[in-house]
Amino acid sequence: MIEMQDVWKQYPNGTWALNGISVRIGKGEFVYVVGPSGAGKSTFIKLMYREERPTKGHLFVNGFNIERLKDRKVPLLRRHIGVVFQDFKLLPNLTAAENVAFALEVIGTPKKYIRRRVKDALEWVGLADKADLRPAQLSGGEQQRIAVARAIVNNPQLIIADEPTGNLDPDTSWGIMKLFQRINDRGTTIVMATHNREIVNTLRKRVIAIEAGCIVRDEDKGMYGYDD
Amino acid sequence: MTIRMMGRHLREGFKNLLRNGWMTFASVSAVAITLLILGVTLVIALNAEQMSNYVQGQLEVSAFLKDDVSDAQARQITRQISAMPGVKSAEYISKEQGFQQLKQELGSQYQDILGGLSQKNTLPAKVVVKADDPRQTLAIGQRIAQLPGVEKVNDGKEVVDKLFRFLDLVRNIGLAFVVGLVITAMFLISNTIRITIFSRRREIEIMKLVGATDWFIRWPFLTEGLLIGLIGALIPFVVIVFGYRTLYERFDGSFLALAFPLISADRLAGTLAEVLFGLGLFIGLWGGIVSIRRFLRI
Ligand SMILES: Nc1ncnc2c1ncn2[C@@H]1O[C@H](COP(=O)(O)OP(=O)(O)OP(=O)(O)O)[C@@H](O)[C@H]1O
Ligand SMILES: [Mg+2]
Numbered sequence: 001m002i003e004m005q006d007v008w009k010q011y012p013n014g015t016w017a018l019n020g021i022s023v024r025i026g027k028g029e030f031v032y033v034v035g036p037s038g039a040g041k042s043t044f045i046k047l048m049y050r051e052e053r054p055t056k057g058h059l060f061v062n063g064f065n066i067e068r069l070k071d072r073k074v075p076l077l078r079r080h081i082g083v084v085f086q087d088f089k090l091l092p093n094l095t096a097a098e099n100v101a102f103a104l105e106v107i108g109t110p111k112k113y114i115r116r117r118v119k120d121a122l123e124w125v126g127l128a129d130k131a132d133l134r135p136a137q138l139s140g141g142e143q144q145r146i147a148v149a150r151a152i153v154n155n156p157q158l159i160i161a162d163e164p165t166g167n168l169d170p171d172t173s174w175g176i177m178k179l180f181q182r183i184n185d186r187g188t189t190i191v192m193a194t195h196n197r198e199i200v201n202t203l204r205k206r207v208i209a210i211e212a213g214c215i216v217r218d219e220d221k222g223m224y225g226y227d228d
Numbered sequence: 229m230t231i232r233m234m235g236r237h238l239r240e241g242f243k244n245l246l247r248n249g250w251m252t253f254a255s256v257s258a259v260a261i262t263l264l265i266l267g268v269t270l271v272i273a274l275n276a277e278q279m280s281n282y283v284q285g286q287l288e289v290s291a292f293l294k295d296d297v298s299d300a301q302a303r304q305i306t307r308q309i310s311a312m313p314g315v316k317s318a319e320y321i322s323k324e325q326g327f328q329q330l331k332q333e334l335g336s337q338y339q340d341i342l343g344g345l346s347q348k349n350t351l352p353a354k355v356v357v358k359a360d361d362p363r364q365t366l367a368i369g370q371r372i373a374q375l376p377g378v379e380k381v382n383d384g385k386e387v388v389d390k391l392f393r394f395l396d397l398v399r400n401i402g403l404a405f406v407v408g409l410v411i412t413a414m415f416l417i418s419n420t421i422r423i424t425i426f427s428r429r430r431e432i433e434i435m436k437l438v439g440a441t442d443w444f445i446r447w448p449f450l451t452e453g454l455l456i457g458l459i460g461a462l463i464p465f466v467v468i469v470f471g472y473r474t475l476y477e478r479f480d481g482s483f484l485a486l487a488f489p490l491i492s493a494d495r496l497a498g499t500l501a502e503v504l505f506g507l508g509l510f511i512g513l514w515g516g517i518v519s520i521r522r523f524l525r526i
Contacts, residue, residue, distance in 0.1 A: 049437070071442070078439035089434055102431075106440035108233065154438070 001027045001158060001189045002048060007057030009043055009213075017043040019213035021057070025191060027157070030184045032200050033193040034224055035210040041193040044210060045162055048191065049081050050074050062157060079107055082151030082159045086166035088143045090135040090150075097122060097131040100150045107154070121149040125179055141172035148179050152188075159183060161192040170198065177203055200224040233444075241451025244424045251420040252456065258416045259460025259511055262409035263504045267468040269402030270503060271496060276395040278491050289357040289369040290382045297353065297377045305377050306355050314368055316358045326351040352379065410511060417456050417515025421449050422523045432524070446524060450516040457512020461504040469497045 002025040009018040017040045025031055033041045046052040048061050050069060059066040064077045090099050100118045109117075122128045125145040135143050144164060151159055161180070165173035177199055184190050194200060200207060200223065207222030208215055217225065245252045291309070293302055302320055309318040321329070330351070357372065359365045373381040425432070435445050473493040 075439040075441045078437065083437050089430070089437070091431060091434065102434065103438040105236075106435045106438060106444060108230075108444070111232075150438070 001025055001029070001062065002191070003058075003060045004047075005058040007047065007054045007059055009040075009047065009052060010055045017213055018047075018054075021210075021213075021215055023208065023215060023218065025189065027189055028184070028187050030180075030190045030205040031192070032205055032207045032222075032224075033191065033210060034195070034200060034207055034226065035216075036226065037195075039210045040213040041210055042162055043213075045160055045191065045193055048158075048160055049078055049083060075107070079154060080156050080158065082154070082156040084144070084147050084151050084159065084161040084164045086163040088135070088140075088147045088167075090143055090146055092135050095132050095134055096127060096138065096146045096149075099135070099146055100153050103150045103153055109154075117153055118149075121153040122146075124152065124182075125149045139172070140168055141175055144168060144172075144176050145179065148176065148183075152183060156188065158189045158191070161190070163193055163195060165194065165196050165199065173199065197224040197226070233447075237447035237451050238455075240448035241455050244421075244428075244448060244452040245455055247427060248420065248423050251416075251423055255413070255416045255420045255456045255515075256460045256463075258409070258413040259457055259508055260463040262406060262413045262511070263461050263508055264464035264467065265402060265409065266406045266507065267464050267500055267504055269399055269406065270500060271468065271472060272395065272402070273399045274491055274496065274499065276392070276399070278489065287359075287365045289359075289365055289372060291355045291357060291369075291372045291375075292352045292379045292382065293354060294377055294379045295352065301377060302353055302355070305375060308375065309355055309357055309372055312368065312371060314360050314364050316360045318355055318357045321354050321356060323351055323353050326354065410507070413460070413511050414515045414518065417453055417512060418519040418522075420456070421452055421516055421519035424452060425449060425519060425523045446520050449520055449524065450513065453512040453514075453516025453519075454509055455512070456515070457508040457510070458505070460512070461508025465500060465504045468500060469493065472496060 002023070004021050004023050007018055007021045008016070010016050021044065033044060035041050043052060047054055047059060047066070050061075050066055054067070062077065062080050064073075066077075069077060091102065094102060097118050100121055101114050104114045104117065119128065119131075122131050125148050127142060127145050127149065130138060130142060135146070138146065144167075148164075159180070164180075165176055168176065173196060180190055180192065181203065204221040206220050207217065207224070209217035209222075209225060291305075293305065297305070299322065302322070306318050306320040309315060355372075357368065359368050369381045372378060432445055476490055476493050479490065
C-alpha cells in the first residue's frame, strides 16, 4: 500500500524534516505515527497524499510512483485517499450532508449516486439525523464525524489522519477512534499521527516513532512511549 | 467537458460575482466605460470612413464669380469651363438660385435665420464644376482660378482634409484612451477574482484534498471573468445601439445639412457586437487567467 525507500525531505527554507525514512505499510494495516513535536510526523504523512514532494528517495502509494507522478495526475491519487485533520476543515456555510456531498461533486460524481452515498456515509458515522445542520450547530466530535464521513464517502483504500483527536476531549476522542476501528475492519488502511498516549496504549496497533526526521522505533501493538 | 460541468462552472462563476458585489460592480463598470468609449470611437470611425468614400465621389469645385460679372458674362464663363479638358459638367448658379438652394438644404427649422438675409442677398454667384476623374479636381480648380471674372475657387478639399484630420484625431485619442482603459479593466478584474479566490480558499483547499482536477478548480474563476466581460460589453452595446438608432432617426439617416449618409443602425450593430463582445470576453478571460496564474497557484 505504502512503501518508502530512503526518503529525505528538505523544506525550501533549508529545514531537513525527514532524514532517510524507509518503511512499508501493508494493505489493511492500522498504524500510529508518534513522536515529539517537530519530529516530522506531519511531513511524513503529507508525502503520502503528495501535499509535499520528497527531496530524495523512492515513494509508492496505492500503486502510484509518487516521484514520477505528474501534477496533473495528483487528483487521481487523492481520489483513493481520505484525509482527516485536527481542525476538521468543513465548509461553514454548507450543511453536514452538503459538506460530504461536496467531496463527490467536485470530482464529477453523477448526481444520482451522490445522494445515496452521502446518506450511507452519514449513517455510517451515526449522524443521519443531523444531515441538515451546519458545522456551527454541531459539537466538535460531531464535526469530526462529518469530516470522517467525507473522507470515506468515496470508498478510499487509505485513510490518512493528522491528529484527528487533537481538538477533542477524551470521551469524544474515543467515539472517533471507534469509527476508525470500524473503517479499518472493512479492510481500509489507516495511518494516523497522534499525540494521544491513552489511545495508543489502549487500542493497541503498530506504532512508528519518528524523532528528528528518523524512524527510531517500529513495533506491532507498540506503546506510545513518551510522557508529554 | 460535459454540459453538466459547464452548468456548474457557470453557476459557480455567478456565485463569485455576487460574493463580492462591490468589486464586481467596479470591474463591470470599468469594462463598460472602456467599451463605451471604444464603441463611440468606432461609430465615428466607421461613419468617417463611409463619409470619405462618399465625398470622393462627390468632390466638386465651386468657382465664385466677381460681384460685377453680369449674367451674360457668367454664362460665357460657364461655357468656357465646360469646354476645358477633363470637365464632366459645369453648372451656373445665380445669386438667387444659390439662396433658394441654401434655404432648401437647411430645411424649414432654419427659415427664421434666413429671413433677415433674404433682403440683401449676399451669396456670390458661382459655377459648380465636376471632373471626369475626382482626383483631377484640384488641377482643374487651379486652371479655373486663372479665368477672368473668377473671384476665387473652392475645391472643397481643404474642408474635407480638415474634417478628416479632425476625425483622425478623435479616433487616435479614443484609441489611446481605450488602450489605457483596457489595461485598467484587466487589472480590476484580476483583482476582483483575486479577492474571490481569497474568500474561497477553504473550498479550494478541500477541493484539492479530495482530488478535484486543477481545471475544475480554475473554471469558476474563468467564468467569473468571462461574465464580467460579457456584462461589461452588453451595457455599452445596448446604450450605443439604442442611442445611435434614436439619433439616426432624428437626422433621417444623414449627418447635418452636409447630406453625408450615415451607416444604418442595423449594419452598425453587427460590427459593434463583434468588437465589443469580442474585446469584453477577451478582457474578462485575460483578467481571469492572470489571477489564476498568480493567486491560485495550482
Ligand atoms: N512548510 C514548511 N516549511 C519549512 N519548514 C517546515 C514546514 N513544515 C514543517 N517544517 C519543519 O519541519 C519539521 C517537521 O515538521 P512537522 O510538521 O512534520 O512536525 P510534526 O512532527 O508534525 O510536529 P507536531 O507534532 O508539532 O505536529 C519542523 O522542524 C518544522 O518546523
Ligand atoms: Mg504535525
